[in-house]
Amino acid sequence: MNATTTRGALLAALACVLVGGSFTANSVLGDYPYAGGQFLRYALACLLLLPAAGKGAADRLRGLAPRQWGRLALLAAVGMVGFNLAVLAAERTAEPAVPGVFVGCAPVVVAVLVPLLDGRGPQRTVLYGALLVAVGAFTVQGWGRTDGAGIAFSVCALAGEVGFAVLAVPVLRPLGPRLLSAAVCAVAALESAAIGLLLDGGGWLRRPDGVETAALLWQAVVVTVVGFVCWYMGMQRIGAERATLFSGLIPVAAACTAPLVGTGSYGLPQAAGSALVGLGVALGSGVLGRAGGGRRPRERAFRGNGRPEYRGVRVPERPE
Numbered sequence: 001m002n003a004t005t006t007r008g009a010l011l012a013a014l015a016c017v018l019v020g021g022s023f024t025a026n027s028v029l030g031d032y033p034y035a036g037g038q039f040l041r042y043a044l045a046c047l048l049l050l051p052a053a054g055k056g057a058a059d060r061l062r063g064l065a066p067r068q069w070g071r072l073a074l075l076a077a078v079g080m081v082g083f084n085l086a087v088l089a090a091e092r093t094a095e096p097a098v099p100g101v102f103v104g105c106a107p108v109v110v111a112v113l114v115p116l117l118d119g120r121g122p123q124r125t126v127l128y129g130a131l132l133v134a135v136g137a138f139t140v141q142g143w144g145r146t147d148g149a150g151i152a153f154s155v156c157a158l159a160g161e162v163g164f165a166v167l168a169v170p171v172l173r174p175l176g177p178r179l180l181s182a183a184v185c186a187v188a189a190l191e192s193a194a195i196g197l198l199l200d201g202g203g204w205l206r207r208p209d210g211v212e213t214a215a216l217l218w219q220a221v222v223v224t225v226v227g228f229v230c231w232y233m234g235m236q237r238i239g240a241e242r243a244t245l246f247s248g249l250i251p252v253a254a255a256c257t258a259p260l261v262g263t264g265s266y267g268l269p270q271a272a273g274s275a276l277v278g279l280g281v282a283l284g285s286g287v288l289g290r291a292g293g294g295r296r297p298r299e300r301a302f303r304g305n306g307r308p309e310y311r312g313v314r315v316p317e318r319p320e
Contacts, residue, residue, distance in 0.1 A: 008237025009285060012246040015231035018223050020253020028215050030092065034085050035196030036205035040216050042080065042189040045224035049182035052229075057179050068171050075167040076188035081195070083160025086153045094150025097142050100251040102154040104137020106161040107284070110244040114166060126241050129284020133248030136276030139269055140251045161247060165240045168232065177232035185224060238285070245284045248277040 029037055050057075064072075090099040107130035115122045146154075172180055196204025208216055235243040252274045 004237050005285075008234045008243070009246070010234075011230040012234030012238065012243040013249055013281075015227045015234060016246045016249040017253040018227040018230075019247075020250040020256075028211050029088065032208060032212050032216075033196060033200055033204050033206065034088055035081075035192045035200065037088075037208075037212075037216060037219075038081055038084055039189050039192035039196060039205065040208075041220045041224060042185040042192060044217075044220040045228075046182055046185035046189060048221065048225050049178060049185060049229070053179040053182050054176065057182075060175055060179060061183065063174065064171070068174070071167055071171055072184055072187055073191070075163065075171070076184045077191055079160050079164030079167060080184060080188040081191050083157055083164060085195075086156035086160055090146075090150050090153035090157060092150075094146035094154065097251075098146045098150050099154040099157045100140075101138050102158040103161045104140075104248055104251050105134045105158055106165075106247050107133045107244045107280075109158070109162045110165055111241050111284075113162065114169075114240050117166070123241070126245070126284045129245055129280040129282070132280030132283060133245055133277050134280075136273045136278075136280055137248050137251045139273030139276055142269060162244075165235065165244050168235070169240055172232055172236055177229050177236060180232055181225070181228040185228075242285050245281045248280060252277055 087099050087103075108127070111127045111130040112122050168180065168184075175183060193204075231243070234246075252270075256270075
């Protein structure tokens with residue numbers, strides 16, 4: 001790997017580890033109103049991200065076409081609000097392992113979907129790595145108690161995880177990681193408020209207790225502000241296909257942090273699954289092939305100095 005792809009891989013990995021910790025935080029938010037919690041999380045994150053958006057942020061936002069604003073709204077609805085509400089809803093009737101297993105399948109879906117949308121076939125090494133990551137995620141989490149509703153909401157969580165990567169690709173170029181994160185957080189806060197008022201009326205928002213406050217602060221400051229920026233910076237460098245491989249670290253991180261709040265344990269299955277996830281990431285990212293002296297995989301999403309391309313258009317570097 002060159003410096004650009006190495007840094008991108010590390011950023012994507014850090015982001016997914018932080019998101020994995022959010023699954024554990026979700027377990028203590030079961031009694032807090034769904035939409036109200038997401039509103040607080042994303043509104044606070046937006047306020048924290050705006051000062052870091054960079055010069056010319058307002059001009060870049062005004063330069064977006066209506067179609068791009070629609071994509072931002074869809075990204076927030078599917079990949080953020082929808083994803084988190086789906087996970088919280090799934091955990092009402094299913095053990096946390098169930099949505100974790102479904103989310104762990106996201107690399108396989110993205111490894112197939114992104115190339116098809118770009119008019120090309122899937123890269124075999126990325127696809128094989130994604131399959132290993134999915135098997136590793138299943139091994140880490142196992143399969144817990146669930147019902148039909150738990151499975152349905154877990155499928156929705158998978159769709160949200162896929163959408164969070166795929167829908168962001170065209171708007172990452174004009175906005176850059178920081179402004180994109182701030183913009184979608186603002187949109188997600190508005191969508192959460194609208195959903196809360198529509199479904200819960202006056203009870204959509206209440207003062208959180210001490211434990212809920214700590215969980216919401218973790219979600220807003222660490223998972224959203226730090227995690228989102230790292231994720232999109234990583235995706236900008238290595239592309240959506242390879243970045244999503246690292247989502248296999250989400251169930252690994254969830255399994256590692258669950259014992260801290262007494263909601264799980266880390267044993268031999270978790271260790272074996274973590275090893276499979278690591279192997280899948282190494283294979284899909286091309287580390288194994290290059291380490292063994294094999295031919296370097298063809299870089300379809302990156303050219304020259306490592307700047308990504310989308311449908312033949314090079315993504316310019318943004319100040320970071």
